[in-house]
Amino acid sequence: MLLRWFALWSAGLVLIFLASPTEWRGLPFLLLTLSAIPAVWSGARRSPAGTRSPWWLLLSMLGFFNVGNAVWLWDVEVRGQATGDGGLADLFFTVANVCSLAGALVVVVRRGRRDVGGVIDSAVAALAFGGLLWDAAVLPHLTATGTPLERQIALFVSLFVMCGTIGALARLSMASGSRLPAVWLLALAMAGALGGNLASVFFTDPATGVRPDWTNALFLIGYACTACAALHPSATTVTQPGHARADDLTAPRLTFLGAMTALIPVVGGVRMMSGQPSAGILVALGSAGIVPLVMLRIARLAAQRRSAEERLRRLATTDGLTGLPNRVACLTDLAGMLAGRPAGIAVIFCDLDGFKAVNDRLGHAAGDSLLIAVAARLRGADPVYRLGGDEFVIVCPSDTVDAVGARMRALAAQPIMIDGEPVSIGVSAGVAHAVPGDTTDELIGRADLAMYDAKRSKHIGGLSMRVAGEPAAA
Known part of the structure; x- marks a missing residue:
């Protein structure tokens, strides 16, 4: 019941935010971001002891975001700055993003421990998609607007990690055996944050540094989904290991992993050869993120093969009744x-x-x-x-x-x-x-x-x- 009422409350505040005049949008924005805190607190308290760490991290995320929002509003509304970016508010937003990613990764690691291969495959695919999105759309826009390299690197790392986390959460949602809406909602929350960051890139006025208020609605959706995930009954099981999945690296899956590994450097190389902007350091960062995952995937399969061979050897040389050598x-x-x-x-x-x-x-x-x-x-x-x-x-x-x-x-x-x-x-x-x-x-x-x-x-x-x-x- 509480989940239903909060979902209706959140949807209403998002609609009010979009329909309100610019000068009034701060009120529904703060009402939603602040009301998400007790919702996540309630969900964390309902979870069994020892399984609350992701919810405490997400609660910290909400706290830092709200402090950052307050600083941002102070800078813009009271001090009259054109934008609150680049100051103290950004520091709080950065810490909040780290807490959000940490909470999601705790869920991925604990829930996906019996499906490591599938989680890695999904994360690699999402990372490759993020790299493709970066090369095809984000980087050209940042280059055209003269964004400094350090800012590009920060945006790239944020987009890259968010994409990988969303891919891993999506895998857990689809392969859980018993559907876990809380994991889906966490994936949607991460997608809302990713969408908000992308909207900030594409719709910010390069001359004034001002971005449209409507882009904040994407962040509001992320807040609402996070709170709904904590309130959903399945939130108490998101850190329990999921069902074991078959982990066979077939020829199509191996081809897929190879293609995903090569996608970012290939696209970056094609852009460079065609004279289009392509930051080599970002291509290197993308490859550095994907290659270790692929190597981990292959190492796990090699270990599983050795383990299977050892089990077969034991079965062939051990008496099944007494356990003595046969x-x-x-x-x-x-x-x-x-x-x-x-x-x-x-x-x-x-x-x-x-x-x-x-x-x-x-x-x-x-x-x-x-x-x-x-x-x-x-x-x-x-x-x-x-x-x-x-x-x-x-x-x-x-x-x-x-x-x-x-x-x-x-x-x-x-x-x-x-x-x-x-x-x-x-x-x-x-x-x-x-x-x-x-x-x-x-x-x-x-x-x-x-x-x-x-x-x-x-x-x-x-x-x-x-x-x-x-x-x-x-």
Whole structure:
């Protein structure tokens, strides 16, 4: 309800401002700019703690703008200056613009953290559009009116950053998953400020420095949209991360990024070759703003590709149930060890005794829980692999086999709680010591045969271990 009344109030004041005589326009202007302050304050107070920073920044923006407006009116109305530009008022307006951009950028960074690629693409497109607008329309006008270079640079940076921020906000608005009118309104507020700045450039009388009053209506629209954004219910969620978006840099998108990167220098170069005015320093500034964004975009995609490759590698070499390295990882690691120093390496091939009975009696889910518990107990300083089913392999130095066996015997002697029921199982283990010339298949094969010798010993519970080459149990 408050949002509706403020929107009607703002629209009415903008119409009154445009319809009023010049000498009376200050009143509706101040009424709107001042009334926006409590509106944004109210919106900031409604937002959860920790999410209010953009609204505090926008509230600061309104404060500095209103102080600047008061100084400007004092200069013009009381001191009789032809314009309030270039003095103390401009300082307040500059600080206000910085606060406005900072508030919008906080929203972009926090809301767009799951869509960084899309936000960068949109910002690059908007920056390129701003550069094109500058080269095609703004720069020729400033050159014709004799605007100093430092003033051109200030205007260029302001236009450039505003365009990029508007592009990023527009992306967040369209890709939020659940439409966020507050973000749309912030984009419109930035567009109103951009329109006001452009109108000031094109409609200011170069001889007197006076610009038409109606151009202030664009700034009023920006004030009104900022306040409406703070009052809208969606304002409480603008800093929450949006939905994750697919970030594939397809050939068309890569072509687009390349074209946007080249647009400003190409247009600037064409203007220079055709004898038209083109400030090289501004072309350099534009490229300096776009190129880092494109490089960041490419760097993120490269990092995502490396991360995806690492995930695939882990999936290919990790057992999905126990989290242990799987057969592929075992064969790969063991091959690397044998290619280096095979002497001193031992393979312990383990098989659980009584696992099938537990699986049949308590069910497959209980069997999976048992395998997970066994894997947790087998983990130690030496690599442990699950080959499949209830078979595990431990690779360790030859001189630590007895110590590993003692640890396995202690673990096997402790019952495992499965669904509230203590379960005891035995372990049959075969040991094979590596010799020069061994292959992975030969080494694991000998350990496997030794494990079957241990299993034929008919032991009940605990650990039965045999070393390859020793006499088999009767």
